[in-house]
Amino acid sequence: MVRERPADERMKKNLIGLVHNVPQSGSYAFSESSADVMTQVASIEETLRSLGYVSRRIPFSRDIDAFLATFREDPINMVFNLCETVDEDPLFSGHAAAVLELLNVPFTGSPSSAITWTMDKAMTKRILKACGIRTPKYLIYEGSPHFNAGYLTFPVIVKPRFEDASIGIDQESVFESEVALKEALGSFHERFGPLLVEEYIDGREFNVSLFGYPTANVMPVAEIDFSAFPGEVHHIVGYRAKWDASSPEYHNAVRRFPEDLPPPLQGSLEKIARECFHLFMLRDYTRVDIRTDRRNRPYVLEINANPCISPDAGFVASLAHAGINYTEMVRNFVEFTSLRSC
Numbered sequence: 001m002v003r004e005r006p007a008d009e010r011m012k013k014n015l016i017g018l019v020h021n022v023p024q025s026g027s028y029a030f031s032e033s034s035a036d037v038m039t040q041v042a043s044i045e046e047t048l049r050s051l052g053y054v055s056r057r058i059p060f061s062r063d064i065d066a067f068l069a070t071f072r073e074d075p076i077n078m079v080f081n082l083c084e085t086v087d088e089d090p091l092f093s094g095h096a097a098a099v100l101e102l103l104n105v106p107f108t109g110s111p112s113s114a115i116t117w118t119m120d121k122a123m124t125k126r127i128l129k130a131c132g133i134r135t136p137k138y139l140i141y142e143g144s145p146h147f148n149a150g151y152l153t154f155p156v157i158v159k160p161r162f163e164d165a166s167i168g169i170d171q172e173s174v175f176e177s178e179v180a181l182k183e184a185l186g187s188f189h190e191r192f193g194p195l196l197v198e199e200y201i202d203g204r205e206f207n208v209s210l211f212g213y214p215t216a217n218v219m220p221v222a223e224i225d226f227s228a229f230p231g232e233v234h235h236i237v238g239y240r241a242k243w244d245a246s247s248p249e250y251h252n253a254v255r256r257f258p259e260d261l262p263p264p265l266q267g268s269l270e271k272i273a274r275e276c277f278h279l280f281m282l283r284d285y286t287r288v289d290i291r292t293d294r295r296n297r298p299y300v301l302e303i304n305a306n307p308c309i310s311p312d313a314g315f316v317a318s319l320a321h322a323g324i325n326y327t328e329m330v331r332n333f334v335e336f337t338s339l340r341s342c
Ligand SMILES: Nc1ncnc2c1ncn2[C@@H]1O[C@H](COP(=O)(O)OP(=O)(O)O)[C@@H](O)[C@H]1O
Pocket: 136, 157, 159, 163, 164, 165, 166, 167, 169, 198, 199, 200, 201, 202, 205, 235, 236, 237, 238, 289, 291, 301, 302
């Protein structure tokens, strides 16, 4: 029988809060990705129950009084922070963490500062560039009629500056010419706000996950295998590939764990992911999305501070590949957080 660690015993006396954003129902265009937070809540709740912990769901919205009242009513000594937005606004993705910091309640994942920095894809790229970590060349588009893409080599991909989960990204986001780009930018901007126009990296795609506290370890590197995509289709993980089970992309973008990566490539993917982790002061868990070009040069696309931890998520698959199952992952999160409550 596995002996319980003192931290486990201590935490079992307490109530664990599951803090989450409230998915907008009805006509919200990206309801599939938004609803996923409740899958995470249900899976962690069930796992905590199986481990003997009592948890309570705590919605985080603009109703901050209700949120604070929960902490006055109940002895919540730790929180799983699953909050991704506030009422679908990604600009506020770090706010739940910020309030928990002020309340002095230990919580899973990155501090509010790291969540906020990495939520802004442009700011992330500026910091990466300043620190010598390669990221695709880009321009910001904020609606100016004088936009000039001359600095970039085509094709380019357009993506929302502040969104996540491939919201606003699909085959129609890739442009071969400036003329076609300029025709489309206005409507993208209307729908998604500030945009990045980024050089398209035509090559392989990797997800590098890190897990652990106080030291995070690199988990097995995952690759997205696009070989089942028809020839004319861009090899990207767009919104349909992530969320629309009726689309061909969903079935044809296949996650694999390559065993035969050339050691220099494996080494540089791991090194870059670690550098990102330290640079942005990330904590507990993170997934760095990287593509390599035809010369095997890695480019960081973005950093996911608190990546999705639904049972079918890439981060969870990477841990499973390292022999860490879902229950063990949840148990580890409790332990990491309890170390910060001492
Ligand atoms: N510069 C790029 N070159 C090629 N593909 C890209 C580029 N940027 C994004 N993509 C594709 O779009 C997907 C989503 O982009 P990403 O920057 O990771 O944003 P998100 O936060 O929506 O996941 C990536 O997984 C990748 O397939």
